[in-house]
Amino acid sequence: MGAIRIGAVAAHFGRDLEFGMQRITTLIDHARGSGASLLVLPDAALGGYLADLRHPDPEALPPALGQDSRYLKEIAALAAEMVVCVGYCEEADGDRYNAAVCVTGDGVLGRHRKVHQPPGELAAYAAGSEFAAFDTPVGRIGMLIDYDKTFPESARSLALDGAEIVACLSAWPTSITNRAPRMAQDRQSRLFDLYDQARAAENQVVLVSSNQTGAMGGMRFLGQAKVVGPGGDILARTWSKAGIAIAEVDVTEEVTKARRVLHHLGERKPDAYRRTT
Structure with missing residues (x-):
């Protein structure tokens, strides 16, 4: 496939869905102008995150959207030839999930529901139950949301499922x-x-980390969006400011190069890890 440009977004998103769509439209336009093939937007880009993580107000939660929401369809249309990952609050069967979806103009490529939850989230969201990678025009991708990346097993599960790119969407x-x-x-x-x-x-793997900026209620978000290479080196970053970190990476070549001498996945000793499951 060769080198592609990857963008990780740091930006603020609140409860106003229409304003959020305007910002997403602008970010996709800017990323396209920079030649990006993959753009990772933050967690809760549609509707914002919780305003209080310790004691969420049940009357002030993010708006919940169905999987067939017009907003998600609009983002897919905006993505067109690009691959775009975006976070939102998903409603399904009476439950709410902290969720992410990956789309192109052709439709949905993959979905993820946040599995690991800090204590305050239990009052606002149900937990997801799996980590799964999926194929896209820019390679095989897996997604994590916020606290998921605190647990090594999360990203490891995606890598074992063939992901060479891990998109981490955050409101951290x-x-x-x-x-x-x-x-x-x-x-x-x-x-x-x-x-x-x-x-x-x-x-x-190549890790693409997005995050929110600004504040929501008592929460102040870090920004610090970045693209990280398979050796752990930061290839591009936004620091604490809003913006898009853009890096040009030949994902397959860089992953292959990183694994040429020391292949972490191939050198595991699963029989020695039984107590971790």
Whole structure:
């Protein structure tokens, strides 16, 4: 396939779906103008994230959308030849999920429901139950949402399912319990970068990490969108500001090169890990 351009978005999204669509339209246009073939938008880009993670107000939750929502269809149409991943609140069978969908102009390529939930989310969302990779025009992709990437098994499951690109969609805030005077000193800021680089390096995949910026209620989001290579090196990043981190990567070549001498997936010893399952 050769080299492709990959974009990871840092941007603010609130409850207003129409305003969110305007922002998504602009971001897709800018990414297309930069030659991007893959664009990863943040978690909760449609409808915003929770305003309070410890005690979510049941009357102020993000709007829930069905899998056939017109907004998702509009994003697919906007994507056209591009592959676009976007996060939203999904309604299904009376439950709400923190969800992500990956689309092109031809329709849905893959879906994910957030599996791992911090305690406050239990009052707002049901949990997903699996990690699965899927084929796209830019290669095989798997998706994670927020807290999913804290757990090594999440990205490892996707890599074992053949994903060479892992899209991590986040609405990741600064520390709620121990706020630092500067974002660079914030514990969650350091962990966000650490998890991105570790998940890429341990699985030898390209990781595309998006995140929200700005604030929602008492939550202040980090930004720090980035594209990470299979050696754990950051290829492009936005730091804490809004924008699109764009990196040009030959995914198959870089993954193959990373695995040529030390092939982490092939050198595993599953019989020694039985107690982890």
